[in-house]
Structures are given as structure tokens and as C-alpha cells.
Amino acid sequence: MMRRPLNLKAALAAATLCLLAPAWSGQTRGTPERIEPARTAAPPEHPVPPILPPPETAGALKFTVRRNAEGRELTLPFSQIGQVHHPHEVRRGQFRQRLHFELRTDELVRRATLTLMLAPSPDLLGRNDLLVVKLNSETVGRIAVPPASGLDRSGQFSTRLELDPKLLTDSNELTVQFAAPPQCDSAQFPRVSVNGHSSLQLTVQPLPLANDLSVLPSPFFDRRDPxxxxxxxxxxxxxxxxxxxxxxxxxxxxxxxxxxxxxxxxxxxxxxxxxxxxxxxxxxxxxxxxxxxxxxxxxxxxxxxxxxxxxxxxxxxxxxxxxxxxxxxxxxxxxxxxxxxxxxDTLPEVAPRQPHDALRWTSTQRPVRFDELLRQDQLDQLGFSGTLPDAMGNSMMTSLQMRLPPDLFAWRERVVPIDLRLTHSPRPFSDPRPEQASIELRLNNEEPLLAENLAAGQPRRWLEQLWQQIDDKEVKREHRHRIRLPVESLGTRSYNAVNIRIDHGPFDERAQCLREAQAENSQGGRPDEAWSLPSTIIDGSSTIDFSDVPHYLPMPDLAAFANAGFPFTRMADLSETAIVLPDLPMREEIDAMLGVASRLGEGSGVAGRLLEVVRVREIDRVAQRELVVIGSAGSQPLFTEWVRAMPFRDLPVAGSGDLPETQEVPFWQRWLHGLWQRPKFPPLPQQTFRSVEAPAVIAGFESPLRAGRSVVALIGATAADLELLTDALADAERLRRIHGHLSSVRDETPEGVRPWYADPTYGSGELPWLTRLRWELSNKPVLLWLVLFGAILALSLITFVLLQRHAIRRRAGSPL
CATH class of the missing domain: 3.30.379.10 (Chitobiase/beta-hexosaminidase domain 2-like)
Structure with missing residues (x-):
């Protein structure tokens, strides 16, 4: 009879260990709480900056436009029209640099001035007729390098060239090169850096266009206009x-x-x-x-x-x-x-769009090929033959830019598989230097994904050399790497990049100089093997696959709205979106609606052909949609009706004295709430509108009309103040600072945007039931223990009943 209690105790202990193990094992892998969006969890003064195209270097000039009596004056800095990451260098082994730029087809260039900022190496100082500048293969100027006294403190000098406007077309190529290729066997290493602050100034006037619908969308939009x-x-x-x-x-x-x-x-x-x-x-x-x-x-x-x-x-x-x-x-x-x-008269039917199929978003429904992530003019960067040196290293970097839906659920153990395929051709076997080649992959230049040596050992080199003598073909090594990218490393940024760096060891400037000189003078013959360089080609059929990652985002999240228009752009044609204006909208409120609509179009890359724009009296017609509510504090009645759902109170609106008072929450209720749900942020009090010291506010909250739907409110103290919000959404510096539940905009400076944070109150998207259960329990410790206790009790009762039945059968003498 003593064995029954022992069995029951063992069953209880086993059940307890089985149930507690999953809960505690999740905590030993890392933090047990939810991984909140980095942009929300970051302190207000240090928000996570999204990567916005095109990339900009610190202190770089920006594209500017001024209007005058002749038309428009444009300033095109090199840092904005192709030379972005580092200064271009004209050097031995790379004695020509090209820069491509485009101009509108409906404008005529009347005047063109090129300003070059150049930094020569010391051995070039004082030499005449050193550089030649060409525009569309026509020589437009020759540049002599001044002596050292003609350089500024940074070792640079600037020169201006007047260009013939007749040479400019809609697609142009500017070339800077040595007047004569340097001697490859020279002991000197001449080089000239072209600074990204160099610029092209143009005065353009419009060309007359025919009244023909085929020219649309010109003159209202031209893709060549930066x-x-x-x-x-x-x-x-x-x-x-x-x-x-x-x-x-x-x-x-x-x-x-x-x-x-x-x-x-x-x-x-x-x-x-x-x-x-x-x-x-x-x-x-x-x-x-x-x-x-x-x-x-x-x-x-x-x-x-x-x-x-x-x-x-x-x-x-x-x-x-x-x-x-x-x-x-x-x-x-x-x-x-x-x-x-x-x-x-009629238009053909259009197939309905599917969630998350925006043209500007990287597909999360299927594996995505690498050559889908690069523009047509970048496809050649997938191959590298050692001709693009980085400083003195024989290396190249390229980035696969991805714009992901903000609601990818970056939590715990899910991974994104990357299937990387490449072909490497080593140096010729006659080259006595040791083989050096490697490839490195990083996420956003931070998270290391792969570091692989592509060089072969000496036994393999001998076999390859023997096979080449038999087959007389170039040696090519096929490599394939399967990489597992943790989803949580993506965070919740809309923009991510897989950075690929290929390194072929120390850069041989002489060999590259001979190679370029031969290419300059060859008639299409085979290059001399002695000057051959290693080659690494990344296969465009390599893939990255997000299809296994669920879509769920804790809300509200103004950063998702500011960067990608989410959750409104979840359906790219805006079929689940409505913009609500006052019954008698003022011109400034209409302009704010147009600004928001254009931002949503930018976020998806698709025209919002099913967007609804309604006034307050029609709100019931769009109650099932995601809502953008626009108005001034005195014209939009919804700000008064929905005040309990909004993260602030005491709006300066008509009848504000009738607003419900905010009750002070007793300490014991706050203590119980903190015990029940682990907060990430201190509670966000309902802010008094006047206390934020800003004339305009953008706020996010759950729709009072339908649970799970979102409302983003653009509120100005007056209708004219709404322009502060639309301008902030269109400016990259200020847009980076829009986060959390609420962001106030005080003025037109980045410092004038202040975010306010609180814990999420609802979510957008769906999770598998088990993931949802674990997600909810990870943030509610009391509920976790209650569930564990209930499961332990149920399992113990089941075990006890089974043991009782076993004991009864044994006493009755029945077989087990």
C-alpha cells in the first residue's frame, strides 16, 4: 500500500518537470518577454534610423531646385546621382571613372556648368594636361593639377567647366580619365579622388509638348527627374x-x-x-x-x-x-x-489584390531570387572579377536591398533560409602568389551571416591544373551555401539589406593596369593569362525565403505607418482604407488628405484605386476599414467622440468642457495590472493636448468602430498646422523620429518631432495558435503560472485515476 503514494508523487513530479521545462527552456535561450519593435523600445532621443533610398553620405550635398525667369536651376551633386558610398578614384589600373545621370525629356538645357572637387596624389602636383573630362564621349575639358600651394587644407582643389548644352540628352555619361594612361611599370602610383561634393549645375526650360495623351504622365511626372x-x-x-x-x-x-x-x-x-x-x-x-x-x-x-x-x-x-x-x-x-x-465607357475587371503583395515590398509568399532585389543597372554587380578596388583591397561590396512588410513577426526561433550559389575562378596556375579569396555576408552591415574561404588547398590546385591541361578550359568552382537568418535579427525595420563582400586579397595595381591597358587596345582577343584576375560570380538564382514567417505586429506603431504606410498598405490598392475628413473640409485639410494618400502610394508602389475618402457623416459606411482621420481641433468632431480611445485628452475643441474626466487610477489597481501583465514602458497618461507644446500631433489607436482595426489621427490646433505633419512625413530626417503611440510636431526641424511611447494595446495580423499562446504567456507571468498550475493539476488527476485503476485491477487479480 506504500507504493501508491510513491507512484503518485513520482507522477506529480514528472508532470511538473514536463510542463515547466518548455516554459523555462524558452527563458534560457534569451529574454522571456516579447521582443518589441526596436523603433518603439528605443529612447526618444535615439530612435532607430530606417534605411531610406537613395543612401546619403553624411554632410553630402542635396539635389536642389530654384526657379527663375528662364526656367529651373538644378544642382545635381555626385553623391545623389550615382557616386554615393565613397569618392571615385582615377588611378593606375583604373584610369577612367564614369558617372551616369538622366534628365527630363520635356526640358531643354540652356546652360550647364560642371564643378569638380579633386584630390591628387603628391606625385601629380604641378603637372599639366593631366585629366580629361568627357560628356557622352565628347571631350569637354582638360584639367591641370596645380602645385601644392594651389590646394586647400584638405589637399583638394576645385575647377569649373562650362559644358555645351547641345551634348546633353535624356541619358548621359560623364567620364573623368587620365589624359594618357599611366605607365604600368612606373614606380609612381598616380591617383586622383573625385569628391562626392562635385556637382553639375543646369539651367533648363520646358519644351513644348503635343496635346497627346500618350505623353502622360509627363509633364506632371518624369522618372528621370531626381x-x-x-x-x-x-x-x-x-x-x-x-x-x-x-x-x-x-x-x-x-x-x-x-x-x-x-x-x-x-x-x-x-x-x-x-x-x-x-x-x-x-x-x-x-x-x-x-x-x-x-x-x-x-x-x-x-x-x-x-x-x-x-x-x-x-x-x-x-x-x-x-x-x-x-x-x-x-x-x-x-x-x-x-x-x-x-x-x-467601360474598363476591364481587375483581379483582386492579395495581402502583402505591394510592388515595393519584397515578397513574403515565395522564395525571392537575388536578381529580383537589384535594379536593371545593378545586375552586373552580381559578378566580380577584381576590377573594383576598395581602397588598396582587391574587393567589392554589393547590397541586396529589401523593403519588408513591417508586420513580419520577429520573435524567437524562426529563421529565414538563404540559398547562396556562386562560381569562383581562381588566378592562373602560372601565378606564383598564394591564392586568396573569401566571401562575407552581413545583415545591415552588422549581423554576420557567412564568412567563407573560397581558396582551395594545394592538392586540389594540383588536380585542377592537371585537368586544365587535359581539357584546356578555365577552372570554375561551384559553391553553394545554405544560411539560416534568424528572424529576430531583422527587427521591425521596413528596410533591410544583405551586404555581400567579396575579397580577392591584396590589390595588384600593376596587373590591373596591364589588364585595362590591354582591354583599351585589344580587338576582342583573349586577354593574356599573366594579367588575369580571379573572378567570383554570384548566381542570380540564389534565393532568400520569408514565406515561413507569420505576419503580426503589436499596435499602434506610428513608425510602421510613417515608413511603409502600414497597416493601410497591407492591401496595396487600399481596399481596406478610408480617409475621414470633416463635413466641410478646409483647403488645408484637403491638402493633408492628398499628402497622406501620396505617402500611402509611395509605401506600396501601387495606386490606391479602391481608397475611400469620406466625410464624418458617412463614417458608418467605412466602419469596417482602417481609418485615417484628418482635421483641426475645432473642425473634426470625431476627436471629441473618440477621446476615450485616444492617448490624450482635453483637446482644444468646441465643447471641450463636456469631455469625460480622466479618473485617477488607484495604486492597488496599477499594482495588480503590473502583476498581471509585465509592462515594457511606464503607463502613458492621457496627455493634455496643450501640454505637448506642439501645434500638431499624429496619434495611433484602436478603432472604436471595430476591434482590431487601426486609426491614425492627424490633428492640428488649426487647419494650417496640418502642413507640419504632412511635411514631416515627406522629410527623411523628421520621419525617422515618428514612433510609438503619438508623435508631436512642434516646428520644421528634426528636433521638433517628439515621440511618446506606451505598451501595445492590440495587434494586427494572425499567429499560429501555439505561437500566439506562447507570445501572450511570455508577457503575463501570472497567467503563465495559472495555466501551468491548471495543466499540472489536470495531468496529475489523470495520472492519479490511471494509478487507481491499476491498483484496483491488481487487488482483483485481473491481468494488467
Whole structure:
């Protein structure tokens, strides 16, 4: 009879160990709590900076535009049009550097000035006729290096060259090279660095365009223009709902076209001095603007009535449905190939989009090839034959830029598989130098993923040499590496990069000089083997696969909204998004709506053709959608109605004295809440609007109309203050500082943006049930112990019953 208690105790102990082991093993791997977004957990003064294209070097000049009587004055710094990461160097073994840039096709260059900032090596000082500058293969200037007295304190000098505007086309190549290739056997090592602060100044004027729909989206947008896209929409003083919705869809299209350049969309009630787009129906038309005949969904491109050279695009309809059809025909590219006008009767059906299929996001539904992550002009960087030296190292770096959905669930043990394939060809066997070759992969230049030696041992080299003598073919080694990237190392940044560095050992400048000289003078023959360099080619069919990572993001998260438009861009066509304006929106509030719509288009790369723009009285129609609510503190009644759901109170709105008072939470309730759920941040009090000392606020919270849906509110003390918010969303420096539940914008400086943090209150997305259970328990220690206790009790009871049955059968003499 004493054995039964012993068995019961053993069962209890075993059950306890079995259940506690998973819970404690998760804690021994790392932190037991949730891994919060780095941008939210970071202190306000040190936010995690997102990687924004194009990359910029510290202190680099920026693209600037000024308008004058002749047209536009453009300044194109080298750091913005191709020379980004480090100064270009003209040297022995690399005596030519090329820089590609593009210009708008609807503008004519009237004046062009090239400013070069050069840093020569000491052995070049005082020599004449050293460098030659070419534009599209035509020599445009020769540069002599001054003596040491002509250099500044940093060892540089600058020179200006006037360029012939007739040599410039829409696609151009600027070349800086030695006047004569240096002697490869010379003991001197001449070199000249071209600083990224060098720039090209252009004065351009618009070219007359035909009134032909085939030229669209020009002149309103040109992909070759590196500057911000500026578009003016013309509507009536009080546009109706259909016109507002058409304007929002159009703004998202321009945002998608502009991409990282950004789009500034403004509206007005009369024609501006430049290009304009008119949105009108038979009942809602701008006063004082003469419209073409409206016979249906009409699209007309015409000349500006008072400004020669400017164009006006008319998008018209007899009612709101036809107006939206005209806009949709434009954004979908369904206009005729010729003619100045078109009437759109019907449009073909479009297949519904799927979640997370935005064109600008790296696919998370299938393995993604490396050659999908590079633009066409970058594909050649997948191969490296030792011709791009980094300082004195025979190495090259390339980056696979990825823009990921912000809701990838970066938690614990999930991994992203990378299948890397490459081909390495070593130096010729006649080369007596030891073979050196390696490849290194890092995530965001920080997290090491792979460090592999590509060189072969001497026995393999002997076998390869023997086989080459038999087969007379170049030796190629195939390498394949399967890498497991921890998902948690991605954090929650929208932009990530896999940095690949290939190193072929010390750079042999003489060999490279001979190789380039032979290429310069050869007629397509085979290069001399003595000058051959190793070659490493990365196969474009290498893949990275995010398809096994679930989508879930603790909300609210304003950084996800600012960087990628999430959660609104989860459906790229904005079919689950609505923008809510006051019943009588002011012009500044309409412009804020256009700015938000263009940002959402930029975030997805797709026109928001299913975006809804409604006024407050129509809010019930879009209650099931994600909402962007825009208004000033005195014009938007939802800010008063939803005050309990918002992370602040006491808005300076009409009737604010009737707002519900915020009750002080007793200490014992706060203590119990902290015991039940482990907080990451101190509780965010409901901020008094006046206390944030800023005229504009952007806030995120759960929709009061439907659980699990998000609301982002853009609030200004006055309607004019809303421009601070849209400008902050369009500026890379200020955008980096938008985080957490709420961000206040005081002025136009980066320091004027202040984030406010709190623990997440809801989530966006779905998790597997077991992952969701572990995620919830990891942040609720009391609930974890209750679940464990209940499971232990249930398992113990089951074990006890089984032991009892076993004892009864034994006493009865029945077989076990």
C-alpha cells in the first residue's frame, strides 16, 4: 500500500518537470518577454534610423531646385546621382571613372556648368594636361593639377567647366580619365579622388509638348527627374465626396510613381501658372475654369489658357461615378495611344489584390531570387572579377536591398533560409602568389551571416591544373551555401539589406593596369593569362525565403505607418482604407488628405484605386476599414467622440468642457495590472493636448468602430498646422523620429518631432495558435503560472485515476 503514494508523487513530479521545462527552456535561450519593435523600445532621443533610398553620405550635398525667369536651376551633386558610398578614384589600373545621370525629356538645357572637387596624389602636383573630362564621349575639358600651394587644407582643389548644352540628352555619361594612361611599370602610383561634393549645375526650360495623351504622365511626372514631384489639382471651393475620392486616388498614384523622391500634391480652386490637373463633374466644377464638353468619363489634355508651354489635364464626368472612372483609366494606363481626348465607357475587371503583395515590398509568399532585389543597372554587380578596388583591397561590396512588410513577426526561433550559389575562378596556375579569396555576408552591415574561404588547398590546385591541361578550359568552382537568418535579427525595420563582400586579397595595381591597358587596345582577343584576375560570380538564382514567417505586429506603431504606410498598405490598392475628413473640409485639410494618400502610394508602389475618402457623416459606411482621420481641433468632431480611445485628452475643441474626466487610477489597481501583465514602458497618461507644446500631433489607436482595426489621427490646433505633419512625413530626417503611440510636431526641424511611447494595446495580423499562446504567456507571468498550475493539476488527476485503476485491477487479480 506504500507504493501508491510513491507512484503518485513520482507522477506529480514528472508532470511538473514536463510542463515547466518548455516554459523555462524558452527563458534560457534569451529574454522571456516579447521582443518589441526596436523603433518603439528605443529612447526618444535615439530612435532607430530606417534605411531610406537613395543612401546619403553624411554632410553630402542635396539635389536642389530654384526657379527663375528662364526656367529651373538644378544642382545635381555626385553623391545623389550615382557616386554615393565613397569618392571615385582615377588611378593606375583604373584610369577612367564614369558617372551616369538622366534628365527630363520635356526640358531643354540652356546652360550647364560642371564643378569638380579633386584630390591628387603628391606625385601629380604641378603637372599639366593631366585629366580629361568627357560628356557622352565628347571631350569637354582638360584639367591641370596645380602645385601644392594651389590646394586647400584638405589637399583638394576645385575647377569649373562650362559644358555645351547641345551634348546633353535624356541619358548621359560623364567620364573623368587620365589624359594618357599611366605607365604600368612606373614606380609612381598616380591617383586622383573625385569628391562626392562635385556637382553639375543646369539651367533648363520646358519644351513644348503635343496635346497627346500618350505623353502622360509627363509633364506632371518624369522618372528621370531626381527631384520631388509637384502636382497641382484644381477643384471647386467645396468639392463633393466623389471629387475628394478621385483626388485621393490620383494623389496615391503620383506617390507610387514618385517613390523615394516624394510627391507634393496641392489643391486650389483656380488654375495655377504652371501645369495643373482639373477634377470636375457637371454639378461640381471649379468657378472661372472653362471646361471641355462632358459627354461621359472624359480625359482631355490641353494647353494652359494663359501660360504658353503649360499643360492642363481635365478629368471629367457627368457624375461622381464617371469622374472616378476617368481617374481609374489614367492610373491603370487604359487611355488610347494617341489623341488629345478620350471618353471611357467601360474598363476591364481587375483581379483582386492579395495581402502583402505591394510592388515595393519584397515578397513574403515565395522564395525571392537575388536578381529580383537589384535594379536593371545593378545586375552586373552580381559578378566580380577584381576590377573594383576598395581602397588598396582587391574587393567589392554589393547590397541586396529589401523593403519588408513591417508586420513580419520577429520573435524567437524562426529563421529565414538563404540559398547562396556562386562560381569562383581562381588566378592562373602560372601565378606564383598564394591564392586568396573569401566571401562575407552581413545583415545591415552588422549581423554576420557567412564568412567563407573560397581558396582551395594545394592538392586540389594540383588536380585542377592537371585537368586544365587535359581539357584546356578555365577552372570554375561551384559553391553553394545554405544560411539560416534568424528572424529576430531583422527587427521591425521596413528596410533591410544583405551586404555581400567579396575579397580577392591584396590589390595588384600593376596587373590591373596591364589588364585595362590591354582591354583599351585589344580587338576582342583573349586577354593574356599573366594579367588575369580571379573572378567570383554570384548566381542570380540564389534565393532568400520569408514565406515561413507569420505576419503580426503589436499596435499602434506610428513608425510602421510613417515608413511603409502600414497597416493601410497591407492591401496595396487600399481596399481596406478610408480617409475621414470633416463635413466641410478646409483647403488645408484637403491638402493633408492628398499628402497622406501620396505617402500611402509611395509605401506600396501601387495606386490606391479602391481608397475611400469620406466625410464624418458617412463614417458608418467605412466602419469596417482602417481609418485615417484628418482635421483641426475645432473642425473634426470625431476627436471629441473618440477621446476615450485616444492617448490624450482635453483637446482644444468646441465643447471641450463636456469631455469625460480622466479618473485617477488607484495604486492597488496599477499594482495588480503590473502583476498581471509585465509592462515594457511606464503607463502613458492621457496627455493634455496643450501640454505637448506642439501645434500638431499624429496619434495611433484602436478603432472604436471595430476591434482590431487601426486609426491614425492627424490633428492640428488649426487647419494650417496640418502642413507640419504632412511635411514631416515627406522629410527623411523628421520621419525617422515618428514612433510609438503619438508623435508631436512642434516646428520644421528634426528636433521638433517628439515621440511618446506606451505598451501595445492590440495587434494586427494572425499567429499560429501555439505561437500566439506562447507570445501572450511570455508577457503575463501570472497567467503563465495559472495555466501551468491548471495543466499540472489536470495531468496529475489523470495520472492519479490511471494509478487507481491499476491498483484496483491488481487487488482483483485481473491481468494488467
Amino acid at each position: 527631384g520631388q514631384t509637384e502636382v497641382t489639382l484644381v477643384t471647386s471651393d467645396r468639392p463633393d465626396g466623389s471629387t475628394l475620392q478621385a483626388a485621393g486616388q490620383l494623389a496615391s498614384w503620383f506617390g507610387a510613381l514618385a517613390g523615394h523622391r516624394g510627391a507634393r500634391i496641392r489643391s486650389r480652386a483656380d488654375l495655377p501658372a504652371g501645369h495643373a490637373i482639373v477634377l470636375a463633374t457637371a454639378q461640381d466644377r471649379p468657378a472661372g475654369v472653362s471646361l471641355p464638353p462632358i459627354t461621359g468619363a472624359t480625359v482631355v489634355l490641353g494647353s494652359h489658357p494663359s501660360r504658353p508651354g503649360a499643360k492642363v489635364l481635365y478629368l471629367l464626368g457627368r457624375d461622381g461615378t464617371e469622374l472616378r472612372r476617368a481617374v481609374e483609366a489614367l492610373v491603370r494606363g487604359q487611355l488610347p495611344a494617341q489623341g488629345s481626348s478620350a471618353v471611357i
